[in-house]
Amino acid sequence: MPPWPKADALATAFLLAVPVVGGVLDGRSLAELLGRGVPVPRGREATGTVRAQAQDMVYWTLRRYGLGDAILSRLLERPLPSVEIRALLLLALYRLDAEPDDSHTTVDQAVEAAGHLAGGRFKALVNAVLRNALRRRDSLAQATADDADAQTWHPAWWRAKLQQAYPDRWVELLAAANQAPPMALRVNRRRASVVEMAQRLVEVDCPTEACGADGLRLLRPRPVSDIPGFAEGLVSVQDPGAQRAAHLLAAAPGQRVLDACAAPGGKAAHILELADARLLALDVSPERCQRIEQNLERLGLAAAVKVADCRDVARWWDGKPFDRILADVPCSASGVARRHPDSKWLRRPEDIASFARTQGEILRALWPTLARGGKMLYATCSVFPEENTEQIAAFLADPAVHGQVELLGEETLLPCPDHDGFYYALLQKTL
């Protein structure tokens, strides 16, 4: 955990974090909110340390939202009319637990932050609620001991799905999703070797350990801007589980490759780092296609990038079959909940069936564009079987592809300290 900012900066960290947590409470995604940039409150200085602390508080507050919500509901006599104040209280409750010896500063600075929110009307309430939380710490712990959302930091439907799919491992999976995620780099083989990069990182006091064929896991995470060689395209940030994709697809030089859901281009770039393939990268989002272009440029790689819904084959396909297809489909992201802690609270159970429907449509739309003998890698960052094994089983049983498809292999990576959760199925067109 990075050092906490000085006491007088903590109110600024709260003020930076409030619109983000408030945005998630309003139903927006954390990635969208952070992608827009967090505005600095007027008259305040947001140093790197303050920003890092605000981000840290946001992630932990959202990871343990089930607990914060359970405690807050017992501290409030009636619902709060301000989402900003609710966000501030959740953030401050997290900090009271994380820094029990600094509770006086937490209360003081949260009250100061409250003075700048909702016209300053809730300063007294914030003060009273947080002092109450401190006074009633033991009784609140007892009152929430039987509340499973509070204890597991996950909603009931999500827990039930994990328990059903992994009866022997679901508790361990919940625990893994409640940790801070590891930070790993992928070395751009065209510009540096893994050994050279590890050496460069040690020189700036950033020890690493090797993971996978091209990866280095940082023993102490640090901001991307402090990673030597990042701007020059020597490395990218990518989880070791995601780094499996390009190796499983194993594109050869000169092959026609389609990355059908490519943004921001992490796996597309890896494919190109490993082989001089002719790659077409599609994504339905114009903004996210710009990120593919930026990433390829930073890494010194080239591909054709098109904004398109990959299911709309007639609109983007020139009729020449692909030797390799990566279908890294939109999914629940249940394998990366520790990186996107908002998702478990924002998603609804019915969303999983909706993702599965889209995934099935993508698989069936892309299949005719694959060359005979060609390979398609289906990938998700989900651990729910509907999006993974059940999806592929249904595809293999589909009369439309019967006799033309062979499953060469599938693997489910469950989230653990070394990597995030992913699913891969490698399919070959046999006829």
Ligand SMILES: C[S@@+](CC[C@H](N)C(=O)[O-])C[C@H]1O[C@@H](n2cnc3c(N)ncnc32)[C@H](O)[C@@H]1O
């Ligand atoms: C899991 S992300 C892909 C990550 C990417 N492969 C990488 O490694 O950086 C899924 C992407 O699919 C895109 N997407 C969703 N539906 C799509 C569709 N129908 N056609 C094309 N892209 C789609 C989303 O915009 C999102 O960027």
